């Protein structure tokens with residue numbers, strides 16, 4: 207296994223401390239809550255989707271650094287993208303942190319978010335990284351709740 | 356605790372635990388997770404292996420020499436549990452898979468018999484889910500209510516509330532002897548006396564108590580006392596329920612099947628006397644024998660010497676951890692077992708857990724199966740270190756520096 211310290215890189219620590227897009231959009235067009243029963247991580251996503259594009263997105267909640275940084279970076283990268291692209295990112299992110307996709311060649315949409323690929327070596331934390339993405343997937347599908355269970 | 360107590364030879368003791376010399380992620384293992392599960396000494400591991408290798412059969416089955424031998428070992432282990440708990444009779448010791456099963460057994464037999472609609476069950480705010488959910492399920496089934504003894508911020512039960520909480524509708528009080536999160540040692544003898552004065556029987560969850568302190572169920576006057584072998588230097592899959600004989604005799608059986616019957620006809624089945632009527636099916640024989648060996652091991656070390664060593668570790672760790680800026684210990688009871696839960700400002704316990712893991716320090720980060728208690732303290736989880744007799748001050752030094760390193764990283 208890699209040293210967990212390698213995962214806690216500056217970007218993750220910094221986004222944990224100062225999460226971007228933190229808050230709630232009211233009104234919004236899409237909304238979902240995510241819950242990680244193992245950690246007690248809780249996350250609420252609100253989105254404004256217009257003409258098939260994620261025009262705006264915010265999150266709030268509490269969780270570990272992996273979860274918060276994942277949400278912060280996710281909201282940044284999907285903003286302005288099409289719903290289809292956002293869903294493709296969900297699939298790539300999931301595949302990457304589960305170790306099923308090679309971050310170097312099989313996750314082209316994720317950009318620097320490939321820095322989460324190290325999570326695959328901390329199986330107990332994979333769900334923390336995925337939670338924001340699972341919640342995004344639920345919101346885009348019109349579901350109110352996502353769980354990593 | 357006597358000051359003249361000969362201290363334990365920790366160096367020798369550590370040789371009895373092979374896992375302690377493992378290297379994980381390039382770091383020597385520092386096992387500070389005995390509240391999750393205690394490590395087994397080699398003698399208990401080998402006793403189980405010997406059973407499986409040379410003695411394996413079934414118990415209470417027929418006339419074969421082998422079966423008689425296995426039955427004798429198995430029943431001898433029950434006698435060791437009796438002595439360990441100070442019970443009057445070996446008939447008061449029921450084998451279970453552990454604490455959880457023992458509590459469910461009492462809820463489903465004793466509980467279902469005595470609890471009616473409108474009745475009340477009383478638990479405390481610091482219970483493990485194992486001592487909450489079975490009572491909730493029973494209350495739901497019967498239309499009874501579950502009431503909660505509150506705690507102070509320091510993590511002590513507010514005993515003054517008992518007078519009001521216990522009513523003529525209270526059918527049982529279930530309370531933990533030692534909190535698995537806060538380390539609080541509850542004054543169960545006093546609680547039992549107060550409950551009994553109002554005619555209320557008491558179940559004590561001893562899962563976290565038996566590894567640390569000498570228990571005497573007769574002195575406590577507990578109606579039921581339950582524990583798990585695996586937190587007591589024994590194997591998983593075995594534990595025990597102590598019940599006063601009068602209760603056990605009055606209780607209906609739970610699981611039906613082989614071993615628990617006296618005779619079966621299509622018309623009518625009669626049951627064994629306690630404890631047999633609660634022990635349907637083939638039990639985990641090797642585990643029971645292994646637990647017996649573990650109890651011998653602990654007895655040889657001496658429970659008072661174990662308590663003295665663990666108390667030293669608790670005091671030392673509390674002192675060192677408290678000095679770390681931003682670190683808060685949950686649970687400051689006057690009487691504590693060697694369990695320390697803490698949170699660090701700005702670092703989620705799971706991040707702390709992963710970083711400590713990377714340093715070889717095995718601790719538990721999570722809600723510890725005590726979500727209502729987490730809510731009481733308004734934290735999602737805590738990091739918890741728990742110390743056993745084989746731990747050293749050096750182990751705590753490694754913990755402290757690993758915590759400091761994590762804080763440095765998160766700065």
Ligand SMILES: Cc1ncc(COP(=O)(O)O)c(C=O)c1O
Pocket residue numbers: 390391452453454455456483485486531533534535560562563583724
């Ligand atoms: C206080 C307490 N009660 C009950 C249990 C449940 O024990 P088991 O899972 O062995 O049945 C535990 C174990 O964590 C505990 O700490």
